[in-house]
Structure formats: structure tokens, C-alpha cells
Amino acid sequence: MALLSRRHFIVSLGAVAAASAVPLKTFGSAFEPPLYPPVDLSYFNNPITAAPGMIRFGYAAITWNGNDAQAIKEISELGFPGIQLRSNILKDYGERPKALRDLLDQYHLEMVALSSGGVSIAPGSENDEIAKHVRNAKFVHDAGGHYLQLTDSARIKGRKPEASDFKELGRMLTEIGKRAVDLGVPVGYHNHMGSLGEAPDEVDRIMEAADPRYVKLELDIAHYQQGGGDPVRAIRQYHDRLLFLHIKDVENLATSEDRGRAYRWVELGRGRVDLPAVFAALKEVKFRGWSVIELDSAPDKSKTPRECALISKKYVEEKLGMKI
Numbered sequence: 001m002a003l004l005s006r007r008h009f010i011v012s013l014g015a016v017a018a019a020s021a022v023p024l025k026t027f028g029s030a031f032e033p034p035l036y037p038p039v040d041l042s043y044f045n046n047p048i049t050a051a052p053g054m055i056r057f058g059y060a061a062i063t064w065n066g067n068d069a070q071a072i073k074e075i076s077e078l079g080f081p082g083i084q085l086r087s088n089i090l091k092d093y094g095e096r097p098k099a100l101r102d103l104l105d106q107y108h109l110e111m112v113a114l115s116s117g118g119v120s121i122a123p124g125s126e127n128d129e130i131a132k133h134v135r136n137a138k139f140v141h142d143a144g145g146h147y148l149q150l151t152d153s154a155r156i157k158g159r160k161p162e163a164s165d166f167k168e169l170g171r172m173l174t175e176i177g178k179r180a181v182d183l184g185v186p187v188g189y190h191n192h193m194g195s196l197g198e199a200p201d202e203v204d205r206i207m208e209a210a211d212p213r214y215v216k217l218e219l220d221i222a223h224y225q226q227g228g229g230d231p232v233r234a235i236r237q238y239h240d241r242l243l244f245l246h247i248k249d250v251e252n253l254a255t256s257e258d259r260g261r262a263y264r265w266v267e268l269g270r271g272r273v274d275l276p277a278v279f280a281a282l283k284e285v286k287f288r289g290w291s292v293i294e295l296d297s298a299p300d301k302s303k304t305p306r307e308c309a310l311i312s313k314k315y316v317e318e319k320l321g322m323k324i
Contacts (some may be wrong), residue, residue: 018253019291025260027131029049055282057316057324058082058112060246060294063305068092074306076107078313079324084149084292086115087136099143104144106282111145112244112290115220116152118195119176121168130175137187146290148180148187149218152206161196163205170209177214186245187219188218193226200229207241216243220294222250226263232274232281248294249273266299266309269315279320 059080061071066088075083083104093100104111116136120129137148154169155161177187189196189206197206203224207217215236221231223246233243249271256262268275293316295307298308316322 001151010321053199054288055279055291055322056081056289057247057322058084058110058290058292059309059312060084060292061306062086062115063295063297064296065305070113071305072103072107072109075309076109078306078309080309080313081108081324082110082112082290082292084113084115084294086199087117087270089114090136090139093143094139097139097144101142101144109269111140111143112292113147113149114140114143114145115149115151115190118151119169119172121152121165121172126172127174130179133176134179134183137176137183137185140185141183146183148185149190150176150187151190151192152195152197155194159200165196166202166205166209170206170211170215173206173209173215174211175288177211178313184277186216187214188216190218190223191220191227191247192223198223198227200224200227200234203227203229203234207238212241217241218243218246220246220248221278222246222248222265222271222273226250230275235278235281235285235287239287242285242287242289244290244292245282247278247291249275256281264299265294265296267295267315268293268312270299275315276320279322 013202051255057080058081059075059078061068061075061083064071064074068085068089072083090102100111114136116133119133133150140146140148150173152169152173154165173187173189189197191203191212197203203217207215219231219234219238219242221234224231224234247268249266249268250263250273251266251271253262257264265271281318293309293312295305295308295312298305300308315324316324
């Protein structure tokens with residue numbers, strides 16, 4: 001199809017403007033004043049050209065264990081342009097999202113995402129679950145953030161997941177996603193150990209059950225590997241549905257830790273995730289977006305969250321040759 005000429009486009013805009021000059025009451029009550037001022041759309045006259053991949057790095061505040069003020073300060077000092085926050089931030093800023101936005105602006109940080117928690121599919125919980133996560137999406141919008149992260153709490157211990165579980169979770173994610181997108185906040189499903197989306201085939205079933213228009217994949221490469229998958233394969237499989245990524249690493253333990261896990265999350269380059277292959281795959285599929293480096297807690301308790309973040313930053317810059 002031939003591109004609309006700039007002249008024709010401007011003439012069309014003029015016609016719209018002329019029509020808008022007619023008093024609203026002429027058209028009846030169905031036409032209300034616009035919520036937002038007119039936007040210059042003239043750049044749509046230019047064709048969209050193919051672009052190379054581009055990755056922006058954020059860092060997750062989870063390592064600071066709720067001390068978000070310190071996390072914001074130190075993540076900014078380390079040079080990261082983005083941060084991911086958890087829903088505990090709502091305790092201090094839930095009623096004043098602009099204050100959080102101003103604080104992040106002060107530290108030159110973008111809120112990449114808010115971790116909204118797990119979606120329950122327990123009978124009778126639907127309305128409350130949808131309302132909670134949509135409320136969090138509104139907070140993201142008002143605070144100037146980009147995305148809403150959803151996990152799930154649908155896996156029942158001691159019972160094998162059933163087809164109806166995946167179907168119901170997909171439906172719930174879709175319903176939340178529809179409402180969040182109305183607010184301008186895309187939703188990403190985060191695959192996670194211990195959730196319904198633990199193993200690769202389970203992630204596939206959830207993604208198949210959720211409407212791709214409203215639910216994207218927020219791929220956590222270490223959780224995906226620990227769940228028995230190959231994150232490189234997942235990047236290729238879901239390249240057109242990747243919203244953003246969690247970049248983390250995982251190592252095996254000789255003996256199980258206090259929670260009974262024979263693995264733990266570690267700084268980048270200290271585990272068994274093939275990080276060079278992951279970033280090569282992102283380049284291959286021309287991924288353009290955010291990669292949030294995450295570490296749940298310091299694996300070496302003698303190190304501070306800032307020191308752990310610096311280890312991962314150095315790995316990205318010195319070993320992968322990428323700029324934070």
C-alpha cells in the first residue's frame with residue numbers, strides 16, 4: 001500500500017480540525033470534549049524501517065529487602081537507568097504515586113516494572129484478584145512506570161496441575177491484562193519456580209491459554225533454566241511476545257539450603273546460565289527493550305546488595321562487552 005502523502009495527511013488533519021470547530025452540542029451528548037490535547041501525528045508519514053536490537057538495563061530492588069530508598073539511591077549511583085520495584089512500595093507511595101515519580105526522576109531512574117505478586121485462581125477470589133492487580137497497574141501508570149509483572153500462586157502442593165488450572169490462569173491473566181492495557185500498562189507473565197509456570201511445557205500452556213494481545217512473557221532466564229528449560233530456546237520461541245526479561249544466574253548446591261532447595265540465585269557469571277548465548281539470542285531476534293538484572297538476596301551474607309549489583313554490572317560490561 002502506498003504511503004499517505006504528507007500533504008494529504010495535513011489536509012486530512014485540517015478537515016478534522018475544521019469539524020472539531022463545530023460546537024459539541026451540534027452533535028448531541030454522545031460527543032464529549034477530548035481528555036487529552038491533540039497530538040502531532042505527522043511522523044506516521046514516514047515508513048518504519050527495520051532496526052537492530054537494543055537492550056536497556058535495569059536492576060531489581062528486591063536485593064535490598066524492602067529498603068527501597070537505599071535501593072533507588074544505590075542503583076542510580078551504579079549507573080543503571082531503570083529499576084524494578086515490588087508491591088511493598090505501595091505501603092509508602094500507594095496514595096501518592098507522583099511523589100515516587102519525582103523521587104525516581106531525582107535519581108534519573110525509570111520504573112521498568114512493578115512486581116504485582118501472584119494471581120490466585122482459588123474459587124471466589126476472581127473479583128478481588130482482578131481489582132488488586134488492576135489497582136497496581138493504575139499505580140504504575142500514575143508513577144510513570146512501564147510494565148506490570150504477574151506471577152501466579154496457582155500451583156497446589158501435592159497435586160499435579162490439571163488442564164483446568166492452566167485454562168483458568170490464562171483467563172485470569174487475560175482479564176487483568178485487558179484492564180491494564182486500557183490504562184496504558186502492558187502485563188508480563190513471569191515464569192517462576194514453585195508456580196504453575198515452573199517447567200517449560202507449563203509456561204507454554206499458560207501462554208497458550210492467555211490472549212497474546214493482553215498477556216506477554218516476562219522471561220526469567222534463571223527460573224526457566226532451573227525449571228528444566230533452555231532460555232535461548234525460549235527467547236527464539238517467544239521472540240515476538242517478549243515484554244522484558246529478568247537476567248539472573250543460578251548455581252547448584254551440594255546440600256539443600258534451609259528451604260529445601262538444592263540451588264540458589266547468584267550474581268551474573270557465577271552460575272550455570274549461559275549468559276553469552278542468551279544475549280546472542282536476544283541480538284539474533286533483534287530484541288528491543290528492558291533487561292532487569294535480579295538477585296533475590298546476597299548469596300554471600302558478607303556482601304551488601306550494592307556490592308552484589310556491582311559484580312553483575314562488571315560482568316555485563318567486562319565479559320559481555322555491553323554498556324550499562
